[in-house]
Amino acid sequence: MSMSFLNTIIALETFDFDAALHAVTAADVERTLSRDEQLDRRDLLCLLSPAAQPYLEAMARKARQLTLQHFGRVIGLYAPLYISDHCANACTYCGFHAGVDFPRTKLTLAEIEQEAAAIAATGIRHILVLTGEAPAQTPLSYLADTVRLLRAHFSSIALEIFPLDEAEYRILREAGADSLTVYQEVYDRAIYQEVHPAGRKADYDWRLNTPERGARAGFRALNIGPLFGLGEPRREAWLAALHARWLEVEFPDVEISLSLPRMTKAAGAIAPRHLVSDIDFVQFMLAWRLFMPRLGITISTREAAVFRDRLLHLGATRFSCGSKTGVGGYAVRSQEQAPVQFAVTDDRSVEDVAAMLRRNGCQPIFKDWELV
Amino acid sequence: MTETMNAADDALLLGGVRFTNRLLTGTGKFASRDLIAPMLAASGSELITVALRRVDPKAGEQDILRYIPPSVRVLPNTSGARTAEEAVRIARLARAAGCGDFIKIEVITDNKYLLPDNAETLRATEILAKEGFIVLPYMFPDLTVSRQLHDAGAAAVMPLGSPIGSNRGLEMKAMIRRMIESSRLPVIVDAGIGKPSQAAEAMEIGADAVLVNTAIATSADPVMAGKAFGLAVQAGRLARLAQLAGEKEYAEASSPLTGFLRG
Numbered sequence: 001m002s003m004s005f006l007n008t009i010i011a012l013e014t015f016d017f018d019a020a021l022h023a024v025t026a027a028d029v030e031r032t033l034s035r036d037e038q039l040d041r042r043d044l045l046c047l048l049s050p051a052a053q054p055y056l057e058a059m060a061r062k063a064r065q066l067t068l069q070h071f072g073r074v075i076g077l078y079a080p081l082y083i084s085d086h087c088a089n090a091c092t093y094c095g096f097h098a099g100v101d102f103p104r105t106k107l108t109l110a111e112i113e114q115e116a117a118a119i120a121a122t123g124i125r126h127i128l129v130l131t132g133e134a135p136a137q138t139p140l141s142y143l144a145d146t147v148r149l150l151r152a153h154f155s156s157i158a159l160e161i162f163p164l165d166e167a168e169y170r171i172l173r174e175a176g177a178d179s180l181t182v183y184q185e186v187y188d189r190a191i192y193q194e195v196h197p198a199g200r201k202a203d204y205d206w207r208l209n210t211p212e213r214g215a216r217a218g219f220r221a222l223n224i225g226p227l228f229g230l231g232e233p234r235r236e237a238w239l240a241a242l243h244a245r246w247l248e249v250e251f252p253d254v255e256i257s258l259s260l261p262r263m264t265k266a267a268g269a270i271a272p273r274h275l276v277s278d279i280d281f282v283q284f285m286l287a288w289r290l291f292m293p294r295l296g297i298t299i300s301t302r303e304a305a306v307f308r309d310r311l312l313h314l315g316a317t318r319f320s321c322g323s324k325t326g327v328g329g330y331a332v333r334s335q336e337q338a339p340v341q342f343a344v345t346d347d348r349s350v351e352d353v354a355a356m357l358r359r360n361g362c363q364p365i366f367k368d369w370e371l372v
Numbered sequence: 373m374t375e376t377m378n379a380a381d382d383a384l385l386l387g388g389v390r391f392t393n394r395l396l397t398g399t400g401k402f403a404s405r406d407l408i409a410p411m412l413a414a415s416g417s418e419l420i421t422v423a424l425r426r427v428d429p430k431a432g433e434q435d436i437l438r439y440i441p442p443s444v445r446v447l448p449n450t451s452g453a454r455t456a457e458e459a460v461r462i463a464r465l466a467r468a469a470g471c472g473d474f475i476k477i478e479v480i481t482d483n484k485y486l487l488p489d490n491a492e493t494l495r496a497t498e499i500l501a502k503e504g505f506i507v508l509p510y511m512f513p514d515l516t517v518s519r520q521l522h523d524a525g526a527a528a529v530m531p532l533g534s535p536i537g538s539n540r541g542l543e544m545k546a547m548i549r550r551m552i553e554s555s556r557l558p559v560i561v562d563a564g565i566g567k568p569s570q571a572a573e574a575m576e577i578g579a580d581a582v583l584v585n586t587a588i589a590t591s592a593d594p595v596m597a598g599k600a601f602g603l604a605v606q607a608g609r610l611a612r613l614a615q616l617a618g619e620k621e622y623a624e625a626s627s628p629l630t631g632f633l634r635g
Contacts, residue, residue, distance in 0.1 A: 068590045069539065070402020125428060155428070220454065253454045253481040294484055361403045367428040369452065372461040 004209050005246045009239065010189065017045075017235045024049035033058055039291050044241055047287035048234045056283060063289040063315045070293055074363045076318040077350065078126035078158070079119050080300075081144060082327045083107045085339065087132025089199035091185070092270045093230065093263055096132050096340070098199065100269075102339045105327040106137055112146055118331035120153040122322055127154040127369040128181060133200060140168055147175040156369035158223070162200070163210040169217030171272030177369055179221035182207070182213035183261065186230035187239035195230055195270075208274040211247055220335035221255040222247060223298055228281075229263030229272030237284040241291050248292065257318065258288055264302060264343055278307060282314060289315035301325075305346040305356075312362055321346075321353035382613065384558060384580055386419075387474070387506030387527040389445070393418045394575065395605040396447065396560065397598065398585025399426070405439040407594045412444050415598030420444055420475050421583065423451040424466045437471070447508065449476040456495035463500050475500060476530070477509040486536040486563075490517045494524060501525025510562050513547035515554060522557050529555060530562040530583065533574065539566025539587055540573060552578040568604030575608025576616075 024045065029052045032043040039047075046052060047059065084106040087096045107115065119127065127150055131138045143161060150157050158179035159172060169180070186192045189204055196202045211222045224243055227237040246255050260281060263272040276284075288295060299308055299316045303324040308319065324330050326340040348356070353363040384391040384513060391612035397417040410545055412420060426436050427448070440446055446468035456479060464474040477500070479492040493509045494517060500507050506527045511517060513531035521529050531551055534543035542548060552559050558580035565571050566587045574582050584601050591597035627634075 001567075069586065072586070072590055073403035074401060098574065123431070123434075125430075157427075220452070248484055252484055255483050294486075306404075334620055358404065363402055366431065366434075368425055370425045370462060370465065372451075372458050372465065 004212060005243055006205055007209050008246060009189070009208065012242075013189070013241070017238070018232075020045055021049050022232060024051040025367040026051055026054070028152060029055050033062065041238070041242055041245075043246050044291045045238060045288060046291060048237055048284065048310045052287070053279065053283060056247065056279070056286065058315055059283070059286040059290060064288045066289055067313075067315045067317070071317050073361055074190075074364075074365050075312065075316065075357055076365045076368050077124060077321050077353065078128055078156075078318065078351070079121060079122075079124045080130055080160075080320055080323050080325065081150075082325060082329070083112055083115075083288045084131045084134065085327045086134035086137040087203040088136075089095055090197050091201060092195045092197070093185075093227070093272075095269050097269070104137075105333075107328055107332065109145055109149055110333045111328060112149055114331045116150055116153040117330065118127040119322075123187065123354070123366050124322065124350060125154055126156040126158070126369065128158040128160055128320070129177075130160045131162065135162065135324055140164070140171060140366075143151060144171055144175040147172055147177045151371060157366050158221070159369075164213070166213045166217045168217065169214050173218045177271075178219060178369060178371065179223065180211065180219040182206060182214070183221040183225045183227055183259070184240070184243070185227045187226060187236055187243070188231035191231050195203050201291045207338045211243075212250070215247065215251040219254065221296070222251075223259060223296070224259040225261060225298075226258035227261050227263055228276040231232055231274070231275045233280060233284070237287065241288050244288075244292060244295060248294075255293075255296060257298050259298040259300065260284060261302055273308050276310060280310070282368045285311065285315050301344040301346040303346060305348055307362065308346055309356055312357070312360055319353060319357075321348065322350040378550060378560075379607070382496075382609070383584035386508070386558060391418050393602070394581040394609055395571070395602050396421065396562075396581055396583035397568055397588060398583065399423075399436055399440070400585055401589035402594060404438060407589075408439045409441050410595045411588060411598035414595045415588070415602035417598070417602065419447050419474075421447040421449050421585070422471070424462050424469070424471070425452045426468070426514070427469055427471070429469060437469075440537050445489050446471050447474045447476050448472075449510075450478050450496075451480075453477075453479050454481050454489075455479065456494075456499065457494045457607070458622055459496040460499050461602075463496075463505055464503075465475060465547055467505070473504060474506045474508065489512055489623065492571075493517075495519055497521055498524040508528055508560065511549055513544045515547070515550055520579055522555070526556040528560050528580070531558045532563040533561045533570070533582075534564030535565040536586070538564050540564050541566055541570035542577075546578070547575070549577055550573070554598060569599045571601050572604040572611070576611050581605070593610050 028046045032046045086104045157177045160181040192204045226240045296317045298318040300320045357364045377612035390447045394417040395417045396419045398421045448471040450459040450462040479489045510530045560581040561574040561579045562583040565584045571582045588597045
């Protein structure tokens with residue numbers, strides 16, 4: 001087994017990222033943009049630098065070309081399914097953390113069935129299952145039962161649950177889950193400790209190594225990302241992409257995707273310390289695309305409809321849609337009753353998003369996997 | 373290349389099925405599935421590949437298979453398979469879904485370059501050929517594997533011209549030429565063909581057919597692009613049959629080496 005990405009993180013802690021970022025010149029950016037070979041971490045740093053902001057249009061043209069070539073004029077669609085908001089963690093930025101007082105809900109299998117049927121009726125075939133970190137309330141057996149039940153409704157089942165060990169992931173793989181989403185939240189170790197003061201999530205290394213355990217357990221796709229707002233955004237964007245590249249090299253048979261969730265203020269949670277503007281957001285996405293032409297880029301309904309529609313042509317490959325981010329929000333409870341993890345800003349229906357894609361010369365792809 | 377002796381009936385035979393058109397196409401990457409039928413009509417393509425992972429009988433009228441006219445044969449592929457076993461299971465599902473006996477094997481363990489795994493591809497071919505499938509394996513151009521695929525019962529071999537979606541043309545030309553010289557199976561150049569001139573070139577050097585998807589589907593006008601590729605494949609094929617004189621690097625005196633014999 002080769003060394004974990006943790007070694008890269010530790011090695012880079014002595015690298016003066018800020019100095020390197022501000023030393024980037026326009027000539028460096030131009031040289032990077034003219035390279036016709038795989039970009040390295042220096043190139044990525046150039047593209048993420050303030051010096052690259054005047055070159056966004058040139059970056060966008062390249063990103064668009066690469067996305068078209070590797071993915072075509074299509075966008076994959078999926079929906080999230082929150083099955084429990086019980087959580088023993090203390091993430092200071094999250095509306096579901098243990099210290100927030102609200103009645104917690106865990107769906108029964110019968111309720112999950114109702115939710116699944118409601119989502120599947122919209123045409124969605126790829127589902128993302130989410131829980132908080134509360135193994136006592138949502139043990140492995142409950143998760144495995146959930147996955148087995150969802151197989152009847154969906155052709156791809158992704159998990160965004162608390163980190164497990166490799167053997168536990170194998171059980172969920174065998175139950176029928178094929179993809180794993182796990183966000184590091186913040187790559188900066190000091191800030192990570194600060195915002196995760198207690199609970200299992202306080203263990204940085206365990207979380208960082210989660211995608212590796214998932215890949216070894218046989219998941220065919222991994223989706224990672226930083227939660228923008230916690231650490232210094234350019235450095236976070238850089239480290240997240242290096243993590244993706246590391247996984248791509250280590251596990252060549254696994255599809256790697258990145259997300260760019262921007263923190264929004266949730267009830268009972270801290271406000272973001274760093275704001276990522278729309279310009280920064282687009283710059284990060286373009287830099288990632290140029291750095292990794294085959295990278296999946298997932299855009300959630302955290303982003304506003306008008307903004308998401310523009311990202312179609314800039315490197316995005318997957319959109320969530322019709323999302324309800326509270327437990328039971330599709331069929332079991334009215335959305336008003338369900339406390340939400342974050343506020344959805346693009347609240348269009350699946351049908352409306354699909355129609356928007358078609359109007360913009362993009363084919364919505366509902367099914368792109370087959371469980372075998 | 374499987375030589376034809378009759379230029380008037382220049383059919384391509386795959387698993388006993390006759391094709392008069394030598395352009396294979398694909399269904400991925402289009403802005404709209406509604407473009408598939410007119411693209412097929414314009415290109416003349418009679419065989420189109422579909423990833424089973426995108427087939428969805430539950431979608432009813434929206435299912436990708438509904439967008440392929442009945443006159444065109446479906447070539448399901450095993451995109452997403454990482455092992456021979458997965459490819460075999462996907463092939464069986466394709467047959468059960470009514471896609472017929474044709475199967476294009478894609479076993480890819482390298483998501484970055486999408487290069488095929490020849491060892492797993494060969495294993496899947498052995499199993500599926502025994503089950504009566506008409507197996508078209510996507511492969512890295514390798515003469516030994518090409519022979520082994522023949523022995524395993526493949527109906528053709530499909531070497532890549534260059535990586536999928538790269539539009540780089542025949543980067544593998546030297547090895548593809550050797551395959552064409554020695555293969556007892558039709559050689560279909562798959563992947564990497566970015567321009568009609570590259571498709572024509574593949575046919576000129578003796579490929580039996582080419583498969584083009586990305587270049588057509590991602591062009592600004594896929595219907596016109598389909599027509600352009602269809603014409604290029606025909607032109608390349610006719611050039612091959614006409615046995616065009618080869619290029620010369622310099623003007624040649626009539627008999628510089630043997631002229632003395634005639635004093």
